Amino acid sequence: MALAQAQHLVKQLSDKLEANGTQVLYAIHPVAGRMPGHMNVLLCEADVPYEKLHEMEEVNPEFDSCDAAIIIGANDVVNPAARDAEGTPIYGMPVLNVDHAKHIIICNYDLKPGYAGVDNPLYSRKEGVSLLLGDAAETLSQLLQSI
Template sequence: EGPPIYGMPVLNVDQAPEVIICNFDLKPGYAGVENPLYSREGVFMMLGDAKESLAEIMKQMETTTATATPAAAASTQAQKTAGSVLREAKRVIIVPGYGMALAQAQHQVRQLADKLTANGTDVRYAIHPVAGRMPGHMNVLLCEADVPYELLYEMDAINDDFAKADAVLVIGANDVMNPAARDAEGTPIYGMPVLNVDQAPEVIICNFDLKPGYAGVENPLYSREGVFMMLGDAKESLTEIMKQME
């Protein structure tokens, strides 16, 4: 109640089991009301130019038809997921942030890291000096979950390794890995050193929503190709990723 579209009849797209949305970005529509469909399970977001998105979909259809059996083509296993990306990765960097603290998801992070390690994956944690609400906040939380201290790397020690990683898993971080800090003059984060998450080929971001971080600066990573957005409670997102890995 209250927003401009309240009471307006709408198409019942949300009643379909699976939805593919080709939109330029994740911003609300003309009425300025956020769309909960964007974060619903079974929704595939194709961001960017609509022509390119449709061309990519048709290309995916041809690839599936040419290489898969009929049963496999019908299977959702043919779709790349956050879990399948991590399952195949050999080098993963985990970036914790204040959202991990709010969700108290450090134990699920450790469980996922253990699962990756058991799969032969090299797992490390990138700690930004101002992540959280006090110095050392992330270190304390990860220590609570018995994450080995030697796996925690300060920004300067790991920043050059993001480009060499197969995947990055972000848990409730935004400003500390927002590449806009490099060129968005006039914003609160301009000039702030950030983690080079955008240099990784594939990124999984577990954030509560798509809103900008504490500094109020939109993060271009959210609409970049190769980025998987897992919206909602971080614990639930991590549980879903582990399920996908199996």
């Protein structure tokens, strides 16, 4: 989201979903972005109300009843391998439990592993995952048009 400067498109998507009766929560991992709070600042810049921004510990239980999680430009912080891939750099790292949602839409530039170099099994999951690859501004625009 930050690299593509897509925070305003994220807000537009949220507005459109909410207009259709969808509850939207923003899940922010503590290490998302270049510095702590980076994603919060970008989203607030796009007029996302601060009370909609939720820390990982607060929002993780919500994924069990979540119909759809939309991931924008994240890899390691949503990689479920962190729970069981012993010997990897991310093993034991807390992650957003997006893999518990009924459906996951991933807007990511490519399928390469994140900074830790660990493959994300969500990228090869056969059911319940939609991959929208490319620049986040472009994939979010496509998603907005399809709704």
